[in-house]
Amino acid sequence: MREFRGKLRILLIDDNADHLRGVKELINLEGNYEVVGATTSAHLGINLVKKCRPDIVLMDMNMPEKDGLHAIQDIERLDIETKIIALSGYDDADLIFRAMKLGAKGYVLKTMASAQLIYAIDEVAAGKIYLPSVLSSRFFEYFQNTYKEETKLPEAENLLNYLTAREEEVLDLLTQGNNYKGIAGKLFISETTVKTHVNNIFQKLQVNDRTQAVLYALNNGFAGRKRMKMAV
Secondary structure (H helix, E strand, O other), rough: OOOOOEEEEEEEEEEOOOHHHHHHHHOOOOOOOOEEEEHHHHHHHHHHHHHHHOEEEEEEEEOOOOHHHHHHHHHHHOEEEEEEEEOOOOOHHHHHHHHHHHOOEEEEOOOOOOOHHHHHHOOOOOOOOOHHHHHHHHHHHHHHHHHHHHHOOOOOOOOHHHOHHHHHHHHHHHHHOOOHHHHHHOOOOOHHHHHHHHHHHHHHHHHOOOOHHHHHHHOOHHHHHHHHHHOO
């Protein structure tokens, strides 16, 4: 049971205007909630957080100008009491792990029932961490494996080891000179998904652009490693 004074103040950030509108209407039906802002832009959303200081931010993970992971980092740097719930259409364990590690207090799939979103808001507002049961086992398994890898002390750390199989595929196509549209066509995924993978690659390799990513890959044996995997 929540212990709040007045209505819970919620800010919505989602580049899908239809989904944003639907969530806003859903929340407005709840007597204990008040939507203090809604935007399809991560940059505008961060400014609204500074201005409104909401209790909860519902943050879309996949946005074109600034993805949800970077937006979470920016909001966490404000050092205010706002709590973040990640919203996504993807149940990728790596994305869940990174969102929670950066500061998100909950993770909800957009395909889940509206009642589950309301429950997630209640739980996070009450100071709890929310992760739906359908994702929790996958998350903790990934967490355990990642923790084991992070506690190892390799002589020379190769950041390529942190890439997922899909991220390696995307990086391989980048090294071949493909653009985002070309990669999307070859992997049968959307350009938005490609951009999300590329942003993840940048973070894991600690680089700022695709040129640096390709150079890091080539300088650290990525091409040779790809050939070895194909030969196995």
